[in-house]
Amino acid sequence: MTFAALILALLTTPLQSGLLSMVSGIHHVTAITRKVQANVDFYAGFLGMRLVKQTAGYEDATQLHLFYGDAAGTPGSLLTFLAWEDGAPGRAGYGQISEISLAIDPASIGYWLTRAMSFGLRSEGPADEFGEPVLRLKDPDNIILKLAGAKNLTSPSAWDGASIPAEHTIQRVRGATMLTEKPAESRSLLESHFGYRFQTNRGTIDRLVSESGDVIDVRDARGFWSGAPGTGTVDHVAFRAPDEDALRSVSKALEKTDASPTNMHDRKYFRSLYAREPGGTLVELATDKPGMTVDEEHASLGTKLFAPPETITNLDDLKVVLPQFSMPGQPRINYRELPFVHRFYTPPNPDGSVFVLLHGSGGNETTLMPLLNKAAPRATLMGVRGRATEEGFPRWYKRITPFSFDQNDIKTEAEAFAAFIEGAVKSYGLDPKKVVYVGYSNGANLLNSLLYLHPNLVHKAVLLRSMPVLSDYPHADLKGTDLLVISGKTDAYGKYASELEERLKSSGATVDSDVISGGHDLGDADVPIIQKWLLQRMGDDPQPLEQQAVKPARETSGQP
Numbered sequence: 001m002t003f004a005a006l007i008l009a010l011l012t013t014p015l016q017s018g019l020l021s022m023v024s025g026i027h028h029v030t031a032i033t034r035k036v037q038a039n040v041d042f043y044a045g046f047l048g049m050r051l052v053k054q055t056a057g058y059e060d061a062t063q064l065h066l067f068y069g070d071a072a073g074t075p076g077s078l079l080t081f082l083a084w085e086d087g088a089p090g091r092a093g094y095g096q097i098s099e100i101s102l103a104i105d106p107a108s109i110g111y112w113l114t115r116a117m118s119f120g121l122r123s124e125g126p127a128d129e130f131g132e133p134v135l136r137l138k139d140p141d142n143i144i145l146k147l148a149g150a151k152n153l154t155s156p157s158a159w160d161g162a163s164i165p166a167e168h169t170i171q172r173v174r175g176a177t178m179l180t181e182k183p184a185e186s187r188s189l190l191e192s193h194f195g196y197r198f199q200t201n202r203g204t205i206d207r208l209v210s211e212s213g214d215v216i217d218v219r220d221a222r223g224f225w226s227g228a229p230g231t232g233t234v235d236h237v238a239f240r241a242p243d244e245d246a247l248r249s250v251s252k253a254l255e256k257t258d259a260s261p262t263n264m265h266d267r268k269y270f271r272s273l274y275a276r277e278p279g280g281t282l283v284e285l286a287t288d289k290p291g292m293t294v295d296e297e298h299a300s301l302g303t304k305l306f307a308p309p310e311t312i313t314n315l316d317d318l319k320v321v322l323p324q325f326s327m328p329g330q331p332r333i334n335y336r337e338l339p340f341v342h343r344f345y346t347p348p349n350p351d352g353s354v355f356v357l358l359h360g361s362g363g364n365e366t367t368l369m370p371l372l373n374k375a376a377p378r379a380t381l382m383g384v385r386g387r388a389t390e391e392g393f394p395r396w397y398k399r400i401t402p403f404s405f406d407q408n409d410i411k412t413e414a415e416a417f418a419a420f421i422e423g424a425v426k427s428y429g430l431d432p433k434k435v436v437y438v439g440y441s442n443g444a445n446l447l448n449s450l451l452y453l454h455p456n457l458v459h460k461a462v463l464l465r466s467m468p469v470l471s472d473y474p475h476a477d478l479k480g481t482d483l484l485v486i487s488g489k490t491d492a493y494g495k496y497a498s499e500l501e502e503r504l505k506s507s508g509a510t511v512d513s514d515v516i517s518g519g520h521d522l523g524d525a526d527v528p529i530i531q532k533w534l535l536q537r538m539g540d541d542p543q544p545l546e547q548q549a550v551k552p553a554r555e556t557s558g559q560p
């Protein structure tokens with residue numbers, strides 16, 4: 001049985017009495033952002049919402065999850081965002097939430113119109129929607145956000161810690177618009193199981209209102225295109241349940257349909273149940289408790305990163321991998337548009353050294369960060385993502401077979417990477433002679449090719465599980481270039497390491513080498529070897545903090 005059929009069967013199944021009064025209103029809305037810094041600047045800066053929680057993702061711990069809300073993170077005030085940093089964009093369409101609405105005082109519309117203009121944001125309106133003044137905006141990911149004048153929707157704990165006057169603050173979530181090809185079935189599900197009742201109709205939109213006062217606008221989207229998940233889309237809307245009894249009631253109702261009930265999940269701050277309504281939108285039922293203060297005091301909400309209890313990745317490693325951001329008004333790295341996707345990790349006490357990291361096949365800009373953070377805890381790390389792909393995964397150049405490679409593509413991507421480094425040196429104030437390059441496998445092979453194709457670009461490099469890949473090597477004088485080559489004893493590519501080392505030495509490079517007992521994979525055995533080499537090659541050249549290579553700029557206005 002498909003889930004849509006399951007839901008239709010569920011609609012005809014009697015529920016426990018009292019469920020309608022148990023479940024009512026929106027708990028939170030979750031969307032996906034591509035740039036976490038722009039997201040924070042918009043929601044905490046422009047809108048003045050409080051960042052109440054930051055966690056590693058429960059489905060994918062390498063995704064940052066941010067929660068914004070009122071002062072206490074009250075259910076009903078929450079907007080949450082999964083950060084797919086530099087991820088592929090999605091497409092809004094049927095089977096998704098297309099608009100999010102936030103409640104403000106009706107008299108505040110003029111204030112927000114003026115504020116939007118002062119921030120350089122385009123807005124539409126105000127316009128009348130269902131008898132309310134509404135100002136339409138788009139966030140940095142082009143998600144449609146509406147500020148709706150809803151006089152009777154107020155927060156029990158309005159946030160006064162931003163620069164927004166108290167009378168104009170965002171109060172809570174006003175509602176969401178659901179695009180569906182099956183408007184009757186979608187509406188029936190919301191009315192039967194989530195405490196909504198029909199209020200009125202405007203053209204293709206049925207407005208449903210909950211006992212909590214928020215709304216779901218069910219829009220007939222027949223003839224629209226289908227939605228596709230990705231950045232710039234809403235992942236799901238969650239409705240409120242007071243406790244686990246409400247979740248169990250829904251679960252029992254699902255069991256009566258002869259289908260497996262949707263699993264319940266412990267999200268630490270609430271228990272939840274997921275389903276897809278007949279039109280395809282992912283919906284969640286989430287309990288009000290235990291709430292946002294279960295692991296943080298009210299005064300310090302949102303200041304600490306938490307990891308799900310079952311996460312196998314070390315929290316320290318997650319802090320290195322997850323995208324960093326600064327709150328409005330704080331110093332931050334101003335990223336530049338350069339030919340390669342890249343990300344910085346800045347440690348708490350940087351020593352001024354900068355490592356440029358090139359991943360292996362199937363990796364990304366964060367893959368090497370935990371390893372290098374262990375080897376050089378005070379180094380600033382700049383991970384870079386290769387532009388070639390193989391079966392959808394990033395690489396640095398195309399390969400023909402496991403041991404033969406597209407020579408033109410190597411040269412093209414080497415030239416592009418050299419241009420990227422030139423841009424990064426100018427944009428971020430890097431000292432080319434103090435940058436250490438670290439490449440693994442495919443990334444290390446691009447590095448050893450760069451030494452010959454673009455001499456004097458790389459001065460210090462660590463080549464992990466590397467092999468020569470150029471069919472013809474141009475002459476290059478590598479005097480003054482310090483290299484560390486680490487190969488694996490059981491690595492199928494390891495037999496080529498000695499050939500690479502001899503070529504590099506014959507070109508004048510200083511080459512240190514080591515062999516670990518393992519194969520092609522990286523591991524803790526690489527760390528002490530890298531540390532020893534760094535101490536030998538950089539230990540006599542300390543770089544004081546005031547000479548830090550990447551200097552965050554101070555943000556004074558908090559504007560996006």
